[in-house]
Amino acid sequence: MAGLTLRNVEKSYGNVTVMSGLNLDIHDGEFLVLVGPSGCGKSTLLRMIAGLEEISDGTVAIENTIVNDLPASKRELSMVFQSYALYPHMSVRKNLAFGLQNLKMPKAEVDRRVDEAARVLQIGELMDRKPRQLSGGQKQRVAIGRAIVREPKLFLFDEPLSNLDAELRVQMRVELASLYSKLGTTMIYVTHDQVEAMTMATRIVVLRKGIIEQVGTPHELYTRPANLFVAGFIGSPKINMFSAKATKGAHGIHIAMPDFQDFEIDGLERTVDDVTVCIRPEAFRPNGGSISVNATIDLVEYLGSEILLHTRLPSGQTVLMQTGGKAAYAKGQSITVGFEPGDVHVFDHNGNRVPFVREEALA
Amino acid sequence: MKKFLARNGPGYVFLLPWFLGFFLLALGPILASLYLSFTRYDMVGDPRWIGFDNYQYMFERDRRFWKALEVTFTYVFLSVPARLIMALGVAMLLDKGLRTIGVYRAIFYLPSLLGASIAIAILWRQLFAADGVVNQILAKFGIEGAAWISNPDTSLYTLVVLAMWQFGSPMLIFLAGLRGIPRDLYEAAEIDGTSKRRQFFRITLPLLAPVIFFNLVLQTIEAFKTFSSAFIISGGTGAPADSLLFYTVYLFNEAFKFFRMGYASALAWVLLIIIGFFTAVSFFTSKYWVHYENERD
Numbered sequence: 001m002a003g004l005t006l007r008n009v010e011k012s013y014g015n016v017t018v019m020s021g022l023n024l025d026i027h028d029g030e031f032l033v034l035v036g037p038s039g040c041g042k043s044t045l046l047r048m049i050a051g052l053e054e055i056s057d058g059t060v061a062i063e064n065t066i067v068n069d070l071p072a073s074k075r076e077l078s079m080v081f082q083s084y085a086l087y088p089h090m091s092v093r094k095n096l097a098f099g100l101q102n103l104k105m106p107k108a109e110v111d112r113r114v115d116e117a118a119r120v121l122q123i124g125e126l127m128d129r130k131p132r133q134l135s136g137g138q139k140q141r142v143a144i145g146r147a148i149v150r151e152p153k154l155f156l157f158d159e160p161l162s163n164l165d166a167e168l169r170v171q172m173r174v175e176l177a178s179l180y181s182k183l184g185t186t187m188i189y190v191t192h193d194q195v196e197a198m199t200m201a202t203r204i205v206v207l208r209k210g211i212i213e214q215v216g217t218p219h220e221l222y223t224r225p226a227n228l229f230v231a232g233f234i235g236s237p238k239i240n241m242f243s244a245k246a247t248k249g250a251h252g253i254h255i256a257m258p259d260f261q262d263f264e265i266d267g268l269e270r271t272v273d274d275v276t277v278c279i280r281p282e283a284f285r286p287n288g289g290s291i292s293v294n295a296t297i298d299l300v301e302y303l304g305s306e307i308l309l310h311t312r313l314p315s316g317q318t319v320l321m322q323t324g325g326k327a328a329y330a331k332g333q334s335i336t337v338g339f340e341p342g343d344v345h346v347f348d349h350n351g352n353r354v355p356f357v358r359e360e361a362l363a
Numbered sequence: 364m365k366k367f368l369a370r371n372g373p374g375y376v377f378l379l380p381w382f383l384g385f386f387l388l389a390l391g392p393i394l395a396s397l398y399l400s401f402t403r404y405d406m407v408g409d410p411r412w413i414g415f416d417n418y419q420y421m422f423e424r425d426r427r428f429w430k431a432l433e434v435t436f437t438y439v440f441l442s443v444p445a446r447l448i449m450a451l452g453v454a455m456l457l458d459k460g461l462r463t464i465g466v467y468r469a470i471f472y473l474p475s476l477l478g479a480s481i482a483i484a485i486l487w488r489q490l491f492a493a494d495g496v497v498n499q500i501l502a503k504f505g506i507e508g509a510a511w512i513s514n515p516d517t518s519l520y521t522l523v524v525l526a527m528w529q530f531g532s533p534m535l536i537f538l539a540g541l542r543g544i545p546r547d548l549y550e551a552a553e554i555d556g557t558s559k560r561r562q563f564f565r566i567t568l569p570l571l572a573p574v575i576f577f578n579l580v581l582q583t584i585e586a587f588k589t590f591s592s593a594f595i596i597s598g599g600t601g602a603p604a605d606s607l608l609f610y611t612v613y614l615f616n617e618a619f620k621f622f623r624m625g626y627a628s629a630l631a632w633v634l635l636i637i638i639g640f641f642t643a644v645s646f647f648t649s650k651y652w653v654h655y656e657n658e659r660d
Contacts, residue, residue: 052553072550073557074556079551085545085550087548089654099552099555146551
């Protein structure tokens with residue numbers, strides 16, 4: 001097990017700098033997920049940690065040892081690739097043993113580790129098959145098996161579930177999480193899927209264009225997004241965004257939003273400006289909430305346990321709301337939608353979070 | 364039938380030019396040569412049926428036939444591996460992802476384009492002549508070169524070197540094959556601490572096996588059929604001392620110098636059988652060493 005420290009890490013290709021001044025501490029034994037849209041640099045960062053990609057500037061340290069110039073094989077880590085990267089001409093057993101044989105490990109020890117991995121991942125009956133005879137999920141298990149037989153200090157995962165179908169992805173997510181709790185090894189996991197990030201991570205790093213937007217637990221990211229990007233990226237279905245005017249109010253900030261009556265929040269008064277108000281779909285309630293407005297239903301998505309209502313306000317602004325309940329809704333129906341002032345997130349004109357007084361006290 | 368045409372029709376349309384060429388131009392002479400191989404025919408009179416006499420003479424009494432086989436087999440067994448190793452080596456260098464790869468690919472392919480031409484064979488003769496460029500360069504280092512081409516002990520090797528130099532087409536195929544091996548496999552191996560050497564033998568070679576097999580078959584056939592370079596460099600005779608008496612050169616001389624068309628036809632059929640045999644052996648053994656990614660189980 002090992003912690004990891006990134007200091008002022010920079011990556012450039014020729015004259016193009018894709019990442020600069022990146023700082024990050026990864027704690028021993030945590031499941032850290034790097035998440036962001038494609039092109040945000042998450043895979044590049046992972047590959048730099050792995051030693052597959054050169055670090056242009058700054059340092060990467062594993063357990064306080066700077067590894068910038070250490071080849072990948074000496075970093076005592078394992079990596080699971082998106083494509084699985086199984087050797088197609090070798091049986092599952094040989095795939096698992098291949099890396100260990102490089103280490104000139106005694107055969108008995110190789111066999112012990114391979115059998116142990118097969119037992120943990122329940123792939124015992126597949127050992128003599130070739131990768132092409134395996135399903136996507138089985139290949140994924142073998143790829144993970146190849147990573148665990150090395151008993152590394154650090155696991156790296158590069159979008160390992162993105163080639164699987166939705167159902168299998170959910171299943172493998174659970175298996176990975178239980179594998180993590182079994183091994184307790186530090187894991188760094190790259191994905192573009194925020195649901196994967198939210199469900200598995202102990203901490204999430206949200207990246208955009210080579211810059212860290214926020215680092216925090218899934219709960220922190222969801223309840224206190226640091227900026228508009230994180231607010232929009234984390235959470236499914238997507239958060240609702242409204243332009244609004246903020247002025248100094250009697251107790252905090254007075255918010256004036258089209259369609260809705262004005263309201264006040266106990267936000268710090270430093271922002272008196274054009275702001276963006278964000279409200280999660282589940283914070284809207286049909287026929288409820290102290291701040292409400294009449295809306296028309298454009299589309300109903302019935303998901304069983306819950307219903308997504310795409311509604312339109314008088315100004316033309318669309319609002320997505322998520323509701324449980326058994327009420328029947330129909331397209332074109334009129335409905336009152338509302339929220340509580342305490343459920344909103346406010347971002348200033350630079351997109352940064354305007355904290356609530358109570359949040360400030362927490363921090 | 365309708366279903367068959369719908370499914371395979373386009374394929375046959377694409378094969379049509381080959382079929383036309385084969386049936387209109389090639390099939391007749393092929394069958395004629397099979398017939399002629401059982402005759403005595405000097406192109407003046409009519410062919411005279413002599414049964415298996417040509418074949419019997421070839422195997423029992425014709426010492427030059429055996430010499431030609433010896434020369435040709437030696438050449439095939441030396442030049443094919445040499446050319447393939449050269450081709451794979453250069454392909455691996457080019458695969459390193461050079462920006463100007465297109466240029467290098469073209470340059471390295473040039474010898475293969477020129478290779479079969481008479482001019483190159485003549486040039487080769489000049490290079491390896493007693494007072495040729497090779498010896499002049501060796502002389503600069505104080506080494507006295509041999510008369511490479513006129514010495515029966517070395518003449519064949521100058522042709523092996525020429526064959527090695529013409530590595531262009533297998534190289535292109537190797538390059539395409541190398542490009543087809545996913546980078547991830549090497550990265551996974553890298554992280555596992557696999558040495559470059561082990562990566563080559565355990566990943567590159569096995570995954571390249573179908574391409575190696577393809578090149579091996581094609582180049583072996585090519586090597587058995589080598590004619591123009593041997594003909595030019597040996598002055599058309601297989602000299603010195605029959606050391607360059609390639610099978611095809613011998614066949615050509617029998618046919619067009621001595622007008623023993625019947626015997627030459629028999630020689631041609633024996634060569635066809637030899638080539639067919641080696642191709643069959645390659646195919647038969649391939650299942651033990653060639654792994655196909657999309658093979659059916």
